[in-house]
Every structure is written in structure tokens, then in C-alpha cells.
Amino acid sequence: MSTEKQTKKARRKAAQRRQYMMFGAIVLLVVVVAGAVLGYQRWSQNRPGPDPQDLRVTVTDASGEETEYAPFSVCQRFTGDCEESEQQPVEIGPDDEITLSVPEEVSSQDWSLLQIYDDPAANSENTWAAGERTEVTVRGSAETGDGGDGARLSVVEVHALVLGEDDGEEVPYGVVWAFGTGVESAPAGDTGE
Template sequence: MATPKKARQKALLQFLTLLVAVVIIVVAAVLAQNWWNNRPGPQPHDVTVTATNGDAQIEVSPYIVCEPGLECPEGDVPNLPVGPDDTLVLDIPEDIHDHDWQLLMIYDDPAANDQQFHGAYDTTSVEIAGSVDPVNEGDPRPRLMVVEISSAMIGLDANDEETPYATVWSLSTMEEGDTLTEPDSPESP
């Protein structure tokens, strides 16, 4: 049989072993949480929005990404045709919907243009009708022509320092042969 002194030593050794294990687990959890919270997110130019119309689906890259106050080079605007009876679905990634962002819908009748402001985490997907009710009764239904998503994002500048970026995703929904004209231009009816 073990003497009382050896039993106390064994119990103390077990307690110290358990204490060291708990400390190691707590330190590992704190370090993992710190890494998770401070890991770099994607650069603004790498964030894409998924646009779907029926069976057609495309990834929309930013049209404009620039630091505020600087000249912004424009990118390409992809096209996903949306008919007047279709519904465009935009899936907004968490890198955009985890803070405030806005949606602009431009129609072939400027009176029908609409803008929506969204807060953080209030929506992850948006459905937009291909046409809306006319402003004046008897007028044709205004057709969706362009959709833009705007968001301020944080990215790294040329010096690898965090800086804000104005980021805009733009999508044309015009079908072949459609044109977006200014109301005062000679081509307008």
C-alpha cells in the first residue's frame, strides 16, 4: 500500500498535469480565435456577386475598385439578359452583406429607377423583376437595363496597408438590340 506522502504526491502530480493541460487548451483557443478574427479577407477586386436568371448564371466582378479621391479606372460590364417577365436573382457574398451596401436598379424609363439601402446581415439574396409597373397608367412597363451594387470595402494598398475602397459591381440586363438612351437624345421617342 502507498504511504500517505506518496498518495499526496501522486494527487498533486495529477492536479498539476490537469492544470497544464487546461492552460494549453485555453492558450490554443485564444490564439486560434485571435487568428480567426484578424485573418485577412479577400481584396475588394476579388469579391464577386452571383447573378442568376433562370438557368443562366454568371459571376460579376467589380466594375470599379478605387481609393476615395483617386481617378477610378472602369472595368467591363458583363451582360445577363433579363426579359420583362423574368426575375434576376443576385446572391450577395458575406464580404459585402456583412456591412452596409446599396443596390441601384436602372430602367429604360428613368422615372422607374430605384435604389435600396441594406444594412449589415439584413439580406443575402435579392430578387429583381425584369420589368415594373409604369409610373403613368397606360405607359409601357419599364424594363430593367442595369443593376449596380455599391459597397465600401477594406483592402491593402501598394504599401500593404489597409485602406478603404469604393467598390461597384455593375451588370447589364439588356437583351440584344436593347439600348439605354438619354431622355433628351434624338434617338429617344
């Protein structure tokens, strides 16, 4: 009978040991998963985003063809250092539309769209708050209110303030994407009269 009691006692201790080991394994698994999640969150929040000059705006023309464009100008706000390239040509007829889609790094901040026409009375600028819009559609012409044929679109610009890095420090950059339609805009101060 004493061997039977020891056997029951040994079995009970062995069962308790398995329970403790199972509990320890579960606790260890929870700690490892929580550490991995926290580590990923920290990494994703602190990883550098793309350089402002690497961001692209996608233009979808009237035929549905999409083209990505690099910025026209990237200016570091503190130093005023600017990198400029050429204004990108886009084709748009007076009755056509193009759609400009901005990257998440732009749409997650306030951004604006400037439209310049061959009649200064039709020029316009729109600004959107962070997260409000990711794309905008632009027509090739605008009504001027004088009963004429309408003003033809000359230039479209997307303006954004984007964070980038300079010598390991996070700094703001003014980034502009500029698109020309080939239509000459009126000189500054010209009211068309």
C-alpha cells in the same frame, strides 16, 4: 509494524504525488487550450480578408443557373485610384427575375442596389444596413404608373464600401458590380415625353 507504517506513509505520499501530477496536468491542459483559443481568435480577427477585386457577386438567372462575377470597378477611397473592367451582360426577359447574392464582406456592411430602366421614372436605388440582406431579386421590368407595358431593366449595379489593404494599411475601397441587360436606358434628363 514500523515497516507497515512506512508502507502506508509511502503509499499515501505516492497517492498525493499522483493527485498533484494529475492536477498539474489538468491545469497545463486548460492553459494550452485557452492559449490556442485566444491565439485563433486573434489570428482570425487580424487576418487580412480577400482583396476587394477578388470578391464575387453571384447572379442566379430565371433558369436557376448561377454565375459569379468580379467587380466592374474598385476605387481606393483616399487616392481615387480606380480599376475598371467591362459591365457584365446578363439575360433577363421582361417577366423574368434574377437574384443577386453578395459575399459576406459586402453584406456585413451597408450596401446598395441601383436599378436603371429604359424609363427614368422607374429608376430606383435601395440601401440595406449591415447584416440586413445577403441577396436581392430584381425583375426584368417595372411598373411606371402610366398604364404602359412597363419599363425594361437596363442596368443593375451593386455598390459597397469594402476594407482592403494598401501597403499593409487597411483602407476603404468603393466596389461596384455592374450588369447590363442589353436594353438601352434613356439618356440623362430624358423624361420620355
